[in-house]
Amino acid sequence: MTRARAILGGVWEFVVGDDWRTAVGVAVALGVTALAAAADVAAWWIMPLAVLAILAASLRRAARGASRRG
Amino acid sequence: MSGAELGLALSVFLACAVEAVEALTIVLAVGSTRSWRSAMSGVGAAILALAAIVGALGPALTSLPIDVLRLAVGGLLLVFGLQWLRKAILRSAGLKAKHDELETYQEESQAALAAGARHTGLDGYSFAIAFKGVLLEGLEVAFIVLTFGANQHRIPLAAAAAGLAVLVVVAAGFAARAPLARAPENTMKFAVGVMLSSFGIFWGAEGAGAQWPGSDAALLAIVPGLLIAANAMAWAIRRSVQQRPVEIEPASADTTEPAASGA
Numbered sequence: 001m002t003r004a005r006a007i008l009g010g011v012w013e014f015v016v017g018d019d020w021r022t023a024v025g026v027a028v029a030l031g032v033t034a035l036a037a038a039a040d041v042a043a044w045w046i047m048p049l050a051v052l053a054i055l056a057a058s059l060r061r062a063a064r065g066a067s068r069r070g
Numbered sequence: 071m072s073g074a075e076l077g078l079a080l081s082v083f084l085a086c087a088v089e090a091v092e093a094l095t096i097v098l099a100v101g102s103t104r105s106w107r108s109a110m111s112g113v114g115a116a117i118l119a120l121a122a123i124v125g126a127l128g129p130a131l132t133s134l135p136i137d138v139l140r141l142a143v144g145g146l147l148l149v150f151g152l153q154w155l156r157k158a159i160l161r162s163a164g165l166k167a168k169h170d171e172l173e174t175y176q177e178e179s180q181a182a183l184a185a186g187a188r189h190t191g192l193d194g195y196s197f198a199i200a201f202k203g204v205l206l207e208g209l210e211v212a213f214i215v216l217t218f219g220a221n222q223h224r225i226p227l228a229a230a231a232a233g234l235a236v237l238v239v240v241a242a243g244f245a246a247r248a249p250l251a252r253a254p255e256n257t258m259k260f261a262v263g264v265m266l267s268s269f270g271i272f273w274g275a276e277g278a279g280a281q282w283p284g285s286d287a288a289l290l291a292i293v294p295g296l297l298i299a300a301n302a303m304a305w306a307i308r309r310s311v312q313q314r315p316v317e318i319e320p321a322s323a324d325t326t327e328p329a330a331s332g333a
Binding site: 037 | 141144145146148149150152153155156159160163165209210213267270271274275277278279280281282283288292295296299300303307310311319
């Protein structure tokens with residue numbers, strides 16, 4: 001049990017890293033893209049815009065954290 | 071070679087070269103201070119383990135339906151690539167310390183000297199440190215080879231690009247007989263982050279059912295678009311850092327790189 005938890009923790013750390021909100025944002029953006037595509041709406045623009053927003057938000061959190069500590 | 075295949079080869083080559091530079095530092099440190107034979111045995115064992123991982127998971131991934139594969143791989147590449155890109159932007163903006171190969175080399179050498187007496191046969195310390203270093207640095211490369219290669223059914227091409235990067239870095243390291251401290255690591259990591267994230271956007275959206283205008287040619291807009299946006303974000307953070315005091319995160323605080331120290 002402990003070993004399985006350690007392995008899962010390692011996989012999580014390896015793929016998701018230290019900002020889980022980024023992973024959640026990517027999953028939500030892919031879900032919205034799938035819904036739009038299923039409704040026959042042009043969906044190609046959703047992912048690029050979502051990624052820019054997710055990256056900017058992640059950097060903003062990191063910069064704010066550094067500024068609070070500084 | 072198509073544009074997507076060229077992107078695959080370039081991304082894998084750059085990612086592998088970055089990780090190989092970091093692994094080389096560790097191997098050089100234990101090899102030169104303790105035992106070259108044991109360190110090289112550790113390198114060989116780690117390469118075999120990585121080849122086994124790619125060999126075992128590759129066929130399983132390529133047997134998935136293409137839309138499921140693109141959605142899963144696109145999502146994973148995007149989450150993974152955004153980590154690389156985020157850290158590269160923070161380093162470029164001065165909010166995160168850059169990786170210093172000379173400092174790492176000195177630390178590893180001191181630890182190797184302090185680790186006790188060498189054995190006449192296989193030196194367990196040299197073997198274990200070289201094995202661990204190459205395996206951990208190589209896991210990210212194996213992940214990229216598998217995801218990129220499986221999606222385009224070109225795992226051999228991805229593996230060849232990774233092998234070429236290792237050869238180039240090892241040749242440069244042995245020619246210099248020192249860690250490759252002058253390699254532009256952060257620039258390479260920035261480029262890898264942009265490539266992984268761009269292909270993640272492209273495949274993830276395709277897997278979710280979206281149709282790209284221009285099909286594969288859309289990558290010619292996504293890659294430079296993301297590169298420009300990432301540079302603009304780095305510039306904006308650098309400007310705000312210059313206006314107020316901040317605490318720089320140490321390079322060793324990386325948690326996902328070398329499965330605990332790298333991208």
